[in-house]
Structures are given as structure tokens and as C-alpha cells.
Amino acid sequence: MTTSTLISLAVLAKLAFYLLIITYVVFTTILYYHWQNYSMSQAATRSTYLAFFVISLPLLIIMSISVLFI
Numbered sequence: 001m002t003t004s005t006l007i008s009l010a011v012l013a014k015l016a017f018y019l020l021i022i023t024y025v026v027f028t029t030i031l032y033y034h035w036q037n038y039s040m041s042q043a044a045t046r047s048t049y050l051a052f053f054v055i056s057l058p059l060l061i062i063m064s065i066s067v068l069f070i
Contacts, residue, residue, distance in 0.1 A: 017067040024060065028052075 031052065039045040 013067050017063060020063070021060070024056070 035045050035048060
């Protein structure tokens, strides 16, 4: 008698989403570190942070709504 473990698509989507969140946090931390240490202009730093969060946070919110409320 063999037993097989099947993971549903919803569980796989949630796991992929959580891995994406971890990757996002690591990438954001690296970006913050580099911009704090190597930035030449405070205005460019502010505009980069603003663009990064204005673009990425709505995408993460949309993905979280679609994945977590399946």
C-alpha cells in the first residue's frame, strides 16, 4: 500500500506567496543598505524609495488578497 501526499493548488500558492514576501523583505533590506551607504543625493534616495514602495506595495497587496483569500 502506497501513500501519496498531494498538496493542493491553494496551499502551493500560499507557500509561493510567503516565499515571495521573504524575498521582498531581503531585497528591500539590501536596497536600503546600499542606498544609505552609496547614495550621492538625498533627493535621489527619497525618489527611489518612493518609486520602489509605490510600485511594489500595491502589487503585494493585490497578490495577498488574491492568494490568501482563495
